[in-house]
Amino acid sequence: MYRNEQWLFDNGKPVKIIVRNYTKEDFDELIDIQAECFPPPFPSALWWNKEQLTNHVSLFPDGALCIEMNGKVVSSMTGVCINFDPSHPSHTWAEATDDGYIRNHDQKGNTLYIVDISVRPSFRSLGLGKIMMQAMYQVVVEKGFERLLGGGRMPNYYKYADLYSANEYVERVVNGEIHDPVISFLLRCGRLPIAVVENYLEDEESLHYGVLMEWKNPFKQLN
Incomplete structure (x- = not known):
């Protein structure tokens, strides 16, 4: 199980956080985080439900991470292990x-595939x-996966x-000509875009596009 205690600075004041696997005891807080991140008119039916969360902690607990601060869960990240063929990248988030x-x-x-990341x-x-994200990279290395992969929204594309086409938009974000809150964040985390996918997710701001962004395991030699 993953557990890492570290310090961060909030307005210059050091605060201890715990990065750990989330468990059944955290479910109510995890659903609360979803409610804060995706308020109405986002449908509450699309927030995490307890059946999904139960699957996360039972099928792949290594991919179920959260951050606890002052006894409160303030963020979560979920992954799943899949087989990915880079020569055929197109898929949807649901698939x-x-x-x-x-x-x-x-x-x-x-491949460790990112299902969701949410921060209050x-x-x-x-x-x-x-x-x-750095904690999940450690999981990739520990488990010997070839890569971490996930589809990023493109919320400023509209x-x-x-x-610009979707591909041109991503290229301009990568070149620093345009700021996109999701793609730019993932770039800062060390993720690199490998493909733009149509109809990746129902998302009007992104015009339903997603950009697949990966982090390759530097200790894994790929053929």
């Missing part, structure tokens, strides 16, 4: 994650997302869709 139920978890898979809005200035 890769079994709609978040991860019943498709493959113990012999080559009032804690987003603390860099918790990057800390969780502002530029009349000017």
